[in-house]
Each structure stands twice: as structure tokens, then as C-alpha cells.
Amino acid sequence: MGKNRAAKQKLDQIYDRMFEHFGNRGWWPGDSNLEICVGAILTQSVSWKNVAKAIGNLRKAGLLELDKLYQADLEDIENCIIPTLYYRQKAKKLKAFVNHVTEENAENLTAFLGKNLPELREELLSLYGIGPETADSIILYAAEKPVFVVDAYTRRIFSRLGLFNDDITYEEMQNYFMQHLPPDVQFYNEYHALIVGTGNRFCNNKKPKCAECPLSGLCSQE
DNA sequence: GCCCAGGGGGCTC
DNA sequence: GAGCCCCATGGG
Numbered sequence: 001m002g003k004n005r006a007a008k009q010k011l012d013q014i015y016d017r018m019f020e021h022f023g024n025r026g027w028w029p030g031d032s033n034l035e036i037c038v039g040a041i042l043t044q045s046v047s048w049k050n051v052a053k054a055i056g057n058l059r060k061a062g063l064l065e066l067d068k069l070y071q072a073d074l075e076d077i078e079n080c081i082i083p084t085l086y087y088r089q090k091a092k093k094l095k096a097f098v099n100h101v102t103e104e105n106a107e108n109l110t111a112f113l114g115k116n117l118p119e120l121r122e123e124l125l126s127l128y129g130i131g132p133e134t135a136d137s138i139i140l141y142a143a144e145k146p147v148f149v150v151d152a153y154t155r156r157i158f159s160r161l162g163l164f165n166d167d168i169t170y171e172e173m174q175n176y177f178m179q180h181l182p183p184d185v186q187f188y189n190e191y192h193a194l195i196v197g198t199g200n201r202f203c204n205n206k207k208p209k210c211a212e213c214p215l216s217g218l219c220s221q222e
Numbered sequence: 223g224c225c226c227a228g229g230g231g232g233c234t235c
Numbered sequence: 236g237a238g239c240c241c242c243a244t245g246g247g
Binding site (some may be wrong): 044045047048049085086089093128129130131132133134151152204205206 | 225226227228229230
């Protein structure tokens with residue numbers, strides 16, 4: 001069996017195990033593309049529970065619209081997003097995103113997200129507060145274009161599975177998935193969501209629960 | 223009450 | 236260009 005084929009089978013096996021456990025995760029939780037973009041920025045280094053609180057606050061304040069966010073004072077945004085850690089930084093990041101979309105794209109988020117993938121990615125990466133993971137989350141979950149999102153859970157889980165070195169870069173991880181898996185938005189969506197679910201529940205840095213983990217038996221960590 | 227979570231920016235040498 | 240600190244809340 002070829003190396004590529006073996007890698008693909010392994011990735012499919014891992015996916016199937018996680019899917020059997022979690023089923024369809026239905027990501028991304030958000031009523032609109034703007035909400036997905038806002039969530040992608042706010043979720044940096046913080047659990048989704050806190051992001052949900054912040055988004056609730058923004059909604060109550062009537063700020064979950066591009067023009068409202070564009071016009072809002074930094075301080076009002078900050079007050080809504082205090083639960084998401086580093087709220088001053090993140091308020092600036094939201095502003096940078098909203099300003100860019102509003103000023104460069106005629107107040108149209110749909111047009112912005114409709115750009116072709118490489119162009120959209122480059123533009124996102126040029127913005128303050130948006131690095132590879134946040135850019136790719138927006139591209140996959142809001143723009144619905146096929147880019148594989150990787151994160152700290154991906155690194156931890158797949159190095160414990162013996163597939164990655166733990167010093168592997170973001171790009172190297174992403175390339176690995178994209179070389180072996182077909183560029184399918186729904187599949188990439190679900191795969192990343194399952195990795196995050198597994199990481200959250202079973203592959204925490206402190207106390208991994210290997211016995212109950214859907215990937216038990218595949219993992220060198222146990 | 224302390225430590226850790228962890229993406230991204232920015233500084234240092 | 237790798238390494239380190241900063242952000243600053245909430246959960247274990």
C-alpha cells in the first residue's frame with residue numbers, strides 16, 4: 001500500500017472514531033456570517049462558553065450588525081466582550097476587521113467573503129489580530145471555502161497519535177490534511193469540529209482521559 | 223488563591 | 236528568525 005493511501009486511511013479511521021462518538025457537530029454556531037467572523041476572533045485562547053456570553057451581550061446591545069459595529073465606540077464593544085479575555089485587544093481586533101470590510105468592500109460582508117480563497121486569505125492575514133487559525137476559520141465556516149483549520153488540539157492529538165512531531169508548524173499540519181483529504185467544505189468543517197470536541201473532552205493538557213477517548217487504542221500516549 | 227488555558231502581536235538579540 | 240513576554244478573565 002502506498003504511503004499516501006495509508007495516511008488517508010489513517011485519517012479516515014480517526015475521523016470515523018470521533019464521528020461515532022460525537023455525531024454531527026453542526027458547526028459553526030452562529031446566525032449570520034458576521035456572527036461567525038466575530039466568534040472566530042473572540043474565541044482566540046478562550047472557550048466557546050465565554051464567547052457565547054460575549055456574543056449575547058453584543059446582540060443585546062444591538063451591535064451584531066456590520067454598520068452598528070462600525071459606528072460603535074471601542075469602549076461599548078469592550079464592555080460587551082469582557083468575558084472573552086484580553087477584551088481591550090479583542091475590541092481593537094473586531095474594529096480592524098469591521099473597518100476593513102466596511103471601508104474596502106462597500107459595507108458588504110458577502111462581497112468580502114466572496115473573494116477567491118487565496119485573495120481572501122491574504123487579505124485576512126494582513127489585518128491586525130487575524131493570524132492563520134482565525135483567517136482559516138473565517139474562510140471555512142463563514143466563506144465556506146475548502147481550507148483545513150488546525151489548532152493546538154490538532155497538534156496535541158496528532159502528536160500523541162504519533163503522526164506529527166509536537167514542534168510541527170501550522171502550515172505543515174494544514175498541508176498534511178489537505179494533501180491527503182479531498183477539498184470538501186462539509187468534511188473539513190466536521191473534521192475540525194470533531195478534533196476540537198475530542199480535545200476539549202478527552203485530550204486536555206492537564207488530565208487526558210485516554211480510557212474514554214474515542215481514539216483509544218490508536219494513541220501512543222496511553 | 224493560584225495556575226493555567228492559548229492565538230496573535232510585538233519586542234529583543 | 237527564534238524565543239519570550241504581553242494581553243487579563245474564568246475554571247479547575
